Amino acid sequence: MKISLFLSCYNDTLFPEALKATVQVLERLGHAVDVPLAQTCCGQMHFNTGYQNECMPMLENFLKAFEDSEVIVSPSASCVGMIRDYYPYLAEQKGDETMLAAVNDLNSRLFELSEFLVNKLEIEDVGAYYPHRVTVHTTCHSMRMLKIGDAPQKLLRNVRGIDLVELPAADECCGFGGTFAVKNADTSIAMLSTKVKNILNTNAEVCTAADTSCLMHIGGGLHRLRTGIKTIHLAEILASTEEGGQHVS
Numbered sequence: 001m002k003i004s005l006f007l008s009c010y011n012d013t014l015f016p017e018a019l020k021a022t023v024q025v026l027e028r029l030g031h032a033v034d035v036p037l038a039q040t041c042c043g044q045m046h047f048n049t050g051y052q053n054e055c056m057p058m059l060e061n062f063l064k065a066f067e068d069s070e071v072i073v074s075p076s077a078s079c080v081g082m083i084r085d086y087y088p089y090l091a092e093q094k095g096d097e098t099m100l101a102a103v104n105d106l107n108s109r110l111f112e113l114s115e116f117l118v119n120k121l122e123i124e125d126v127g128a129y130y131p132h133r134v135t136v137h138t139t140c141h142s143m144r145m146l147k148i149g150d151a152p153q154k155l156l157r158n159v160r161g162i163d164l165v166e167l168p169a170a171d172e173c174c175g176f177g178g179t180f181a182v183k184n185a186d187t188s189i190a191m192l193s194t195k196v197k198n199i200l201n202t203n204a205e206v207c208t209a210a211d212t213s214c215l216m217h218i219g220g221g222l223h224r225l226r227t228g229i230k231t232i233h234l235a236e237i238l239a240s241t242e243e244g245g246q247h248v249s
Contacts, residue, residue, distance in 0.1 A: 002032045004066055006074035006110070009041050015212040021239035022075045022113055025126055028239075038065040044082035049179050052090065059087055063102050071120075072110045075235045077210040078178075080112045081145035112142065113235055114151040114210055124154045130240045131161035135204040137195070137218060138170045139211040140177075152210055152234050159237060167207075168198040176217035188217075196221045199229060207231050 003026055011018050023033045042062060043055035062083070066072050074080050084107050091100035117123050136156065142148050156164050175181060175191025195218060199207050207222070209215050212233050219231035 002034065002070045004069035004072045005033055005035045006042075006066070006072050006076070006079065007035065007039060008074055008076035008079040010079075010213050010216075011076060014216065015233065018075045018212050018233035018235050021233065021235035022073070024239040025113075025117075025128075025235060026073065028127060029121070029123065036065045036069065040065075042079045042082050044079055044086075045178060047082065047086055047090075052093070055086075055090055056094065059090055059103075060099075062087075063099070063106060066106060066109075067102075069109060071116070072106070073113055073116050074111075075113045075210070075233060076212070077112045077139055077142035077146055077148070078213055080110060080115075081141035083107065083110060085145050112146055112148060112210060114142075114155055115146060115148040118151040118154050119148070125158035126155065126238050128159040128238045128240050129161050129242045130159050130237045132205045133163040133165060133203065134206045134208055134237065135165050135167040135199060135202040136170060136234075137167060137174060137199075137207055137209040137214060139209050139214045140173050142210045143171055148210070152208075155234070155238060156208070159240075162237075165202045165204055167202055167204075169194070170198075174214050174218050176214050178213065181217060192217060192221045196225065196227075200227060204229060206237075208234050208237055210234050 005023065007019055026033050040061055041058055043058035046054045087103045088100060091103050111120055117126065134156065136152055156162060173191055174195045175188040181188040207218055207229060215231040215233060222229045
């Protein structure tokens with residue numbers, strides 16, 4: 001299968017290792033991966049801060065960039081959720097039936113990584129090896145918008161060497177929410193404090209998730225407290241093998 005990689009701004013700019021790992025996993029499973037160079041921001045930040053009209057050029061560009069893609073996969077549940085839930089809304093608001101049809105067609109080919117592996121390919125074992133104690137934060141977009149369920153956990157349970165421990169209140173928001181953390185800093189910090197406390201209670205070495213945006217927020221809290229606990233995207237764990245190394249970095 002030929003798969004187009006949807007980068008997302010966060011990963012492309014700050015966490016390219018999550019993208020490299022996604023490619024490694026997909027290619028290990030026998031798929032060809034391409035990166036449409038015309039892709040840009042999906043417009044989530046603009047949409048969430050009230051600039052819906054400014055999203056339209058990004059929507060139009062996204063449709064054009066991926067119009068010939070057989071399948072589109074991203075290691076960003078947040079951005080996939082933006083496209084799947086709000087692109088149809090934007091097209092409806094514009095009253096453009098042709099655009100709406102194109103959005104719906106694109107959404108039928110668009111997947112978050114763990115969703116694609118478990119629900120589309122029906123694969124739960126990708127041949128990974130990761131000998132570390134790991135806990136999983138369930139991100140809001142993956143759970144509430146994409147409804148991927150326990151797809152990340154299913155994949156992690158089949159990773160050899162892993163010690164997977166349940167995170168108390170895993171489905172509670174970490175407090176990031178993009179611009180929410182800036183506009184409502186005190187509330188965000190309080191939510192983060194609860195999340196960090198729960199992670200500490202697991203005695204995990206690593207906290208993983210399907211969104212690097214949440215992991216950046218959680219990682220900042222863990223780092224400031226000098227906990228020694230690292231945050232690593234799900235794709236990086238799935239890409240780890242005995243031959244390639246399994247270092248907590």
